[in-house]
Amino acid sequence: MKTAAMTALLFVAAVSAQAHVATLENFTAKPILADLKDLQALNIPVVAKEESSQVGYAVVTPQMQQRLQEYAHANGKCGGFEDVSQDMQGTTLVSEGFSKMLSNLAELKQKNDLYERAPFRALVAQQNPALTAAIDEISVTNMQETVNWLSSFPTRYNKASQPNIHVEEMKKRLEAMLATSKIPYEVSLIDHTSTKQKSVRVRLTGSQRPNEIVVLGGHLDSINMSWGGGDKAPGADDNASGSSNIYEALRIVSQKAQPQRTVDFFWYAGEESGLLGSAEIAKTYKAQKADVVAVLQLDMTLFPGSGELVIGSMNDFTSSWLRDYLKANNETYIKARIVDDKCGYGCSDHASWYRQGYPTLMPFESKMNDSNSNIHTARDLVTKDSNFNHSVAYTKIALLFAMDLANSTARQPF
Structure with a gap:
């Protein structure tokens, strides 16, 4: 069984072996939400995290974003992250912006978990x-x-x-x-x-x-x-x-x-x-x-x-x-x-x-x-x-x- 660390190591080795043709995006840094394990596997600094949903908030450079995209691709995913630049615009305190996003995710996870623990939740289909x-x-x-x-x-x-x-x-x-x-x-x-x-x-x-x-x-x-x-x-x-x-x-x-x-x-x-x-x-x-x-x-x-x-x-x-x-x-x-x-x-x-x-x-x-x-x-x-x-x-x-x-x-x- 491959661990996340082993997958990341193999990924880095593959990247080092061959040059990537994609052009890096032209930006200084951008805020994103991504899978916490992906961020950690790539040693991308996690500013804040929501443990129950396993989501991390990070501010990435173009190089970090490219590594994250390539890692997501290597693991069969599409986008691999959500650009939340618009959500952070106009935020007086940056910490308030990402804290609200992560707390909302925690609340949604809790609601879904409570529903799944309900004793009677089976739905019955009606023939249409x-x-x-x-x-x-x-x-x-x-x-x-x-x-x-x-x-x-x-x-x-x-x-x-x-x-x-x-x-x-x-x-x-x-x-x-x-x-x-x-x-x-x-x-x-x-x-x-x-x-x-x-x-x-x-x-x-x-x-x-x-x-x-x-x-x-x-x-x-x-x-x-x-x-x-x-x-x-x-x-x-x-x-x-x-x-x-x-x-x-x-x-x-x-x-x-x-x-x-x-x-x-x-x-x-x-x-x-x-x-x-x-x-x-x-x-x-x-x-x-x-x-x-x-x-x-x-x-x-x-x-x-x-x-x-x-x-x-x-x-x-x-x-x-x-x-x-x-x-x-x-x-x-x-x-x-x-x-x-x-x-x-x-x-x-x-x-x-x-x-x-x-x-x-x-x-x-x-x-x-x-x-x-x-x-x-x-x-x-x-x-x-x-x-x-x-x-x-x-x-x-x-x-x-x-x-x-x-x-x-x-x-x-x-």
């Missing part, structure tokens, strides 16, 4: 004929076409010279697809202050409770973190796959009856550089006191590393209630084997929403240790190891959120 029919409409061909299209862009990196080419093309595709929908909808690009790349949002307005929002999302950007790998970042699995699940679910839902709750579909910017797009969006929703009932994050769904139809359900920085909701509906709709796992803080965009107090769910393509080793390289392509029948399960989960949860009064009980 409309959802069953919608699941039958999922097209593997459509999903594969979307993944192939997105991975045909040389890169979707948020720091590329033209970071929005694929974003603008996605918006055009969405507008064309939704042209025949009878549901009130809005397609918009969201500007960010932390990155020049834009996020995409489609809003289907709810018919009865439009102020209650169900969020479905995945990141649209890609990155190449390989040594000597050049700039090509097709990102087929990471994360054209999750983007295609969201896209296919929207295609189906847009032709159905208007949901009772509003459903927001997101394709986020800059996840690989610190959850940039989702962090700003989640913070804005919180500031507006948006009633977000649930958030689904789909990030990598194409590589069945733990076996076909084995879903890794991340149980850190996610809602115990939504994990129960997934398990309750699994036998009826998904028909997969769900295994609990952890990915550490900042592994994907659900962390942004979780930190703002919203219930999140992060079903992953496998257990973390079994995930696709080709991510963040030019080799992240559709190959013989890609399994779209496996990926269909995640489109089913997206439909479950958009057609079952969005048509119910269910919400997290804590």
Whole structure:
């Protein structure tokens, strides 16, 4: 068994052996939240920590950030940290800023733990004929076409010279697809202050409770973190796959009856550089006191590393209630084997929403240790190891959120 120290030592040796091609970012230092064990393994000074959630607050240099990104990549994670620069702006005392963030995480962890210890918390799924029919409409061909299209862009990196080419093309595709929908909808690009790349949002307005929002999302950007790998970042699995699940679910839902709750579909910017797009969006929703009932994050769904139809359900920085909701509906709709796992803080965009107090769910393509080793390289392509029948399960989960949860009064009980 590898210890964290052994993994860090092997990682440092690998970095020393080969020169990295990525250009360091141009900043002096920035505040981040990251997995405490990752920070400690890399000897990055931890300013403050929250033990129960294993989250550390640090101020990193460009070199430290790059080491953290590379370490996260070596351990099969995506972003690996959350840039919290915006949260710290305007803070009179720096210590008050990070203390509040960490104490909020501790409180959320405590609430989830109390729920998990409740004697009666089993949820019972109700058969939904409309959802069953919608699941039958999922097209593997459509999903594969979307993944192939997105991975045909040389890169979707948020720091590329033209970071929005694929974003603008996605918006055009969405507008064309939704042209025949009878549901009130809005397609918009969201500007960010932390990155020049834009996020995409489609809003289907709810018919009865439009102020209650169900969020479905995945990141649209890609990155190449390989040594000597050049700039090509097709990102087929990471994360054209999750983007295609969201896209296919929207295609189906847009032709159905208007949901009772509003459903927001997101394709986020800059996840690989610190959850940039989702962090700003989640913070804005919180500031507006948006009633977000649930958030689904789909990030990598194409590589069945733990076996076909084995879903890794991340149980850190996610809602115990939504994990129960997934398990309750699994036998009826998904028909997969769900295994609990952890990915550490900042592994994907659900962390942004979780930190703002919203219930999140992060079903992953496998257990973390079994995930696709080709991510963040030019080799992240559709190959013989890609399994779209496996990926269909995640489109089913997206439909479950958009057609079952969005048509119910269910919400997290804590």
